[in-house]
Structure formats: C-alpha cells, structure tokens
Amino acid sequence: MSEAALREPFIRLDRVRKAYRVEGREVLAVSDVSFDVEAGEFIALVGPSGCGKSTLLKILSGLVLNDGGEVRIGVPEQRLDAGRDVGMVFQQPLLLKWRSIIDNVLLPAEILGLPQREARERAFHLLELVGLKGFEHSRPYELSGGMQQRAAIARAFVHDPKLVLMDEPFGALDALTRERMNVELNRIWKESAKTILFVTHSISEAVFLGTKVIVLTARPARMAGRIAIELAEPRTLEAKTQEDFGAYSRRIYELLGMT
Amino acid sequence: MRFEREELVQEPDKQASIASDREIGASAASSAGPVSVLAAASAWIRRHSLAIFSHVALLALWWAASLKVPRFILPSPVETMATLGVPRYDWLRHTLVTGSEVFGGFLLATLIGVALAVAFNWSATVRRAALPPLVTLNMVPKVAMAPLFIVWLGYGIGPNIVISFTICFFPIVINTARGLKEVEPDLIDLVRVIRASRWQIFRKIELPSALPFVFSGMKVAAVLAVAGSIVGEFIGSERGLGYLMMSVQSTLDTPAMFMALILVSLIGVALYALVAFAERLVVPLDARVS
Structure with missing residues (x-):
C-alpha cells in the first residue's frame, strides 16, 4: 500500500x-x-x-x-461539518450597515447559536488580530474600505471554522492597501x-x-x-x-x- | 489612491458630527430640564430658519392677496382662523373622524402591504401569481372606486378607511418588495454557508435591509392617505372634514372651507412626521432612502 x-x-x-x-x-x-x-x-x-x-x-x-x-x-481524524466549519470572505466586505463592527463580526456566531460570552470574547480578540482594536463600536461607514475588509475577515473567523x-x-x-x-x-x-x-x-x-x-x-x-x-x-x-x-x-x- | 492612515486622521471629525447628532436626539428625549429644551428649540429654529421664513412669507402673500379679492373667493388668514371659534362647525369632531380614517387606512395598508411583500419574497409562485393582477388593479383610479365602496359598505368611517387603504397600499407593497429583492446575493450566501434558516435570513438580513425602502413607501403613502379619506367623505358621509367642506359650499362659506383644508393638510403632516420619526428611530442615518 x-x-x-x-x-x-x-x-x-x-x-x-x-x-x-x-x-x-x-x-x-x-x-x-x-x-x-x-x-x-x-x-x-x-x-x-x-x-x-x-x-x-x-x-x-x-x-x-x-x-x-x-x-x-x-x-476521519479531523471532521469537517459543512454547516459550521466554513468561513467566507468576498470581494465586498458585505457588512450590515445597521450593526456596529463587533455585532457584524458576531453574525455567524448568532446564526449558529454559539455561547454568547465566549463568542464575544473571541470577536474582540479577532478584531485586535486584524488591527481594528478601538473600532469595535464603530459603524461600517465610519471605516475605510481596507478596514471594512479586515472586519469581514474577522467575521469569517469568529465561529472558529x-x-x-x-x-x-x-x-x-x-494597490498599496492591498499590499499591506x-x-x-x-x-x-x-x-x-x-x-x-x-x-x-x-x-x-x-x-x-x-x-x-x-x-x-x-x-x-x-x-x-x-x-x-x-x-x-x-x-x-x-x-x-x-x-x-x-x-x-x-x-x-x-x-x-x-x- | 487612498491611504488608510489619512482616513484614520479624518475619523475623529466624522465621529464628532455623529456624536453631536446623538446629543440633539438625547436632549430632546430625556427632557433634562427647561434649559436644554430651550437650547434644543433654538437650535432647531436656527437650523430651519430659512424654511420658517418662507412659510411666513407664504402667509403674508395670502394675506396681501386677500385684501384685493372678495371674501367669498379668498378670505384672509385672520377670517379663516376666526372660524375655529364658531361652535356650529364642530371642528374637533370632524377632524377626529377624518384623522381616524386617514390613520386607519394607512395602518391597514402598511400591515397588509408589508405582509404581502414578504410573501412575494418568500415564494416565487405567489409573486408570479399575485403580482400581475395587483399591477392591473393598480391601474384602476382608486378615487373612481369610491362610489362603489359606498354602495358595498354603506356610509360612515368604514368605506372611507377602505378607500384610503386602496390608495396607500400599492406604494408600500412595491417599495417593500423592491427592498427585499435588493439584498446583496453574496450576503445571503455568506450565511447560507453556515446553514442559516430561511427565518434567520429574513430576520437578520432581509428585513433590516428592506426597512429604508419600507419607510420610503410609507412616506409616499402618507401623502396619499389623506386624499383617499377626503374623497370618500365628499361622496357619501355625514361626518368628517370632507363632509363639512361640502355642506358649507352651498352657502359660499369660503373661510370654513379654507380652515377645513388646513386641518386636512395638518393631518397629513402629522402622519408624515410620525413616519419620519419612526424611521429615525429604526433606520441608521447612512442607510436611509430619501
């Protein structure tokens, strides 16, 4: 074999x-x-x-x-549940205008019904990881395109896919933002x-x-x-x-x- | 080319303007004392000073014109206002009747209109079956149906609510349906990947996305609602401002007719303001469709 x-x-x-x-x-x-x-x-x-x-x-x-x-x-040793182990990021940030950045990041966690407190902690941590610390309670329109896309990346990671x-x-x-x-x-x-x-x-x-x-x-x-x-x-x-x-x-x- | 750092520098500015917006809202709502209410009022007057001025100018123009024209053609603003003190007109009762017809028809149209648009969004079959006949029915001039409604439903508030409803209904359905359809497909995919239910997609994404459109439909409808009720009252009613206008017409009592017209308009303004206020509460500033 x-x-x-x-x-x-x-x-x-x-x-x-x-x-x-x-x-x-x-x-x-x-x-x-x-x-x-x-x-x-x-x-x-x-x-x-x-x-x-x-x-x-x-x-x-x-x-x-x-x-x-x-x-x-x-x-078998690392199963993948198609319903919850996939995160997605598109060309557009696709943030919900009526939600703050932190609440946008939490959307997948809400839909999957994950424990709220842990999800929130994770979301804060992820926003720090993508360099958006301090913008948790901002609205999407207050952020530049690059910053919005960072939030979209944090959202793709929030349910730990x-x-x-x-x-x-x-x-x-x-081009420059893209390189960064x-x-x-x-x-x-x-x-x-x-x-x-x-x-x-x-x-x-x-x-x-x-x-x-x-x-x-x-x-x-x-x-x-x-x-x-x-x-x-x-x-x-x-x-x-x-x-x-x-x-x-x-x-x-x-x-x-x-x- | 856009540099993120530069944009960051602009942030405090933007946030400051948002903060001041919120403060105005808060001081008006919290009624923190007469001083802040006064301050808010004077800020409001300053912000709208030009609009206030042009309204006053309009009144002055009316008054000036009334000096040259016989009273039964154009009464002066003072004569018109004076009719409010005449008990036999029974303004309060008539205004309440027309008001409840307008609000009733409008409310009914909002409830049924939004529900129907949601049904269209939910099922393509329902939409394909029900939307074309609705478009056809919308071609019928609603005002022209008023005599029929009176035959079917008799005199009184009921038929006038129905007439107001038929006029308001269509813009609300169409706008809401459009709002529900305009949701970015990728956004739906994003949550479908993690198996969001149909209800979750509706509740968390489609409905809030559509709200600005719902409100723009409601604003159009608010203006139309008054016309529906008044026409109903013209044709068959023994109450309401429309009825009052018809009954004083025979005696050429133009001041009372003018007063009725003003009150009818004020009902419309009140409804519109209520819708705009609700929109302010529910829809974030940057998402509004105007």
Whole structure:
C-alpha cells in the first residue's frame, strides 16, 4: 500500500466538473479540476477573471453541487461539518450597515447559536488580530474600505471554522492597501493555523500568500499546474523583490500561457 | 489612491458630527430640564430658519392677496382662523373622524402591504401569481372606486378607511418588495454557508435591509392617505372634514372651507412626521432612502 493511501489529505478534489445551463445551452464552468489540500495550508487559486474560480469555491462551501467528479472535505481524524466549519470572505466586505463592527463580526456566531460570552470574547480578540482594536463600536461607514475588509475577515473567523474560503477579498482595494493586507493576512493565517483557499487573479498576491498555487485556465477552469511555494517566513514585502519570487511568478505566467 | 492612515486622521471629525447628532436626539428625549429644551428649540429654529421664513412669507402673500379679492373667493388668514371659534362647525369632531380614517387606512395598508411583500419574497409562485393582477388593479383610479365602496359598505368611517387603504397600499407593497429583492446575493450566501434558516435570513438580513425602502413607501403613502379619506367623505358621509367642506359650499362659506383644508393638510403632516420619526428611530442615518 502506498503512503498516500494511508494518509488522506484534508481536502481532495478529484476531476471536479460543473456546468450551468444558460438559455438551454450547457456552459462548462469547471472541468477536470483535481488537487489536494493539507490541513493548515494556504492555497492560492489563480487564473483569468471569470474562469470559474468562484464556482470552485461555491462547490467547496456547499452552496453549489458539482455534477461530476468528487469533492471530499475532512478526514476521519479531523471532521469537517459543512454547516459550521466554513468561513467566507468576498470581494465586498458585505457588512450590515445597521450593526456596529463587533455585532457584524458576531453574525455567524448568532446564526449558529454559539455561547454568547465566549463568542464575544473571541470577536474582540479577532478584531485586535486584524488591527481594528478601538473600532469595535464603530459603524461600517465610519471605516475605510481596507478596514471594512479586515472586519469581514474577522467575521469569517469568529465561529472558529476549520476552512476559510476567500473570493478575491482584496480585489476592490487600492494597490498599496492591498499590499499591506497581504502581509496582514499572512500573519493572521499563521496565528490562526487555519486552512485557507484564496481566489485571486493577481499573480504576485498568489505567490506572496500561498504555500501552494493552483493555476487554472480560462473558462472552463481546468488545471494548468500547481506550484509549491517555499519562501522565507514570515513573508515580508521585501520578498517580492527577491529572485525566487520572480522565478515563481515567471513559472505562473508560463502556465497561463502569457509569456 | 487612498491611504488608510489619512482616513484614520479624518475619523475623529466624522465621529464628532455623529456624536453631536446623538446629543440633539438625547436632549430632546430625556427632557433634562427647561434649559436644554430651550437650547434644543433654538437650535432647531436656527437650523430651519430659512424654511420658517418662507412659510411666513407664504402667509403674508395670502394675506396681501386677500385684501384685493372678495371674501367669498379668498378670505384672509385672520377670517379663516376666526372660524375655529364658531361652535356650529364642530371642528374637533370632524377632524377626529377624518384623522381616524386617514390613520386607519394607512395602518391597514402598511400591515397588509408589508405582509404581502414578504410573501412575494418568500415564494416565487405567489409573486408570479399575485403580482400581475395587483399591477392591473393598480391601474384602476382608486378615487373612481369610491362610489362603489359606498354602495358595498354603506356610509360612515368604514368605506372611507377602505378607500384610503386602496390608495396607500400599492406604494408600500412595491417599495417593500423592491427592498427585499435588493439584498446583496453574496450576503445571503455568506450565511447560507453556515446553514442559516430561511427565518434567520429574513430576520437578520432581509428585513433590516428592506426597512429604508419600507419607510420610503410609507412616506409616499402618507401623502396619499389623506386624499383617499377626503374623497370618500365628499361622496357619501355625514361626518368628517370632507363632509363639512361640502355642506358649507352651498352657502359660499369660503373661510370654513379654507380652515377645513388646513386641518386636512395638518393631518397629513402629522402622519408624515410620525413616519419620519419612526424611521429615525429604526433606520441608521447612512442607510436611509430619501
């Protein structure tokens, strides 16, 4: 028996396929996507916009069912309850205007009916972790776009999910804020020890954040390749100027057929 | 390009303006003493000084015009006010009748309108079946249905409430339904991932998101509600300000007609103010639709 069969990965996607019906015609969004994710990994999914990356995340979150292949999340020793072990972050912060920041962060805990006091303590701690200490009782509109997105990240972590899915979370931010958020997310990921799947169409963001980068082709999303990223930890913006960073980026450009 | 630090610098400013807003609300509500009430009142007058001035100017214009025109065409403001002292007009009773018709019709329309919009949101089948005939029915001029309602329901407050209701109902349904539909789909996905129930989604996300739209529908309806009741009273009633206007018309008692008109308008203003006040309590400032 091989070693791989003995120890199953935390998440396994095997030839996953998804088609949508649009005006009677079948449009393939995801085709033959296979990769494994180990617990605690940071997987960056990179590919052209509209290539079906978001569909892939929706399949993983259980919002959409794949109609081919197999998706298996969780292993016997680390079960994953689809109903409570997933956190999500979207491109827009999607904070509720009528709630304070702390109450926004607490929304998943409320829906899951988690014990209030512990959830609150956790939410305060998370807001400190994402750098929003002192803004707990502010309203969303009082915060800048970057700060709102930090709150959205804290909200995705509040129910202590094992898996966090992020769909271009920094896509709407300006370039400089985005760079800063990358550094922050790298730190948050390390401190929280979660498994993160992160969709982006920024190659440098994918290399900077990922322990593994999955490169997908244009619609339908097919596997173009996967690359393990080994950069010095903790990752700093300086790493972006190093030679190995450039080599990883170049490899991704090649896989995308852009060179 | 936006720099977060710079925005942070602006924060205290923003917070200060919010804080002062809250203080005004608090001092008005807590009735901390005559001094603070006076201060709040003078602040209010200062803030609305231009609007107060233009209202006074309007009154002056009316008064000036009335000097040149016969009394039975345009009575002066003073003559109009004087009718309040004439007991045979029975202002209080008529105002209360019209007021209860207006508020009754409006309240009924709000309750049924919001409930129906929620049902539309809940079930696409209900929406597809019930919305088109509603749109068709809305094409019928509600005022033109007034004689029918009187045949069906007889004289009195009842039919006038129904007429007011039919006029108010539609803007509330449409606005509420739109508000419920405008919720960001990703926001719903965010909680569906953790298996939020249909009720939780409604209670925690859809309803509060839709509230600003509900209130904007209610504001439109508040203006219409008065028209419904008055038309009902014109056609068949022996009470209410509309009835009073019809009964003094034959004697060319224009001052009383003017007074009735003012009172009818004040009922509308009161209803509108009540809705605006409720909105202030429930909907945060930045989420209001106006």
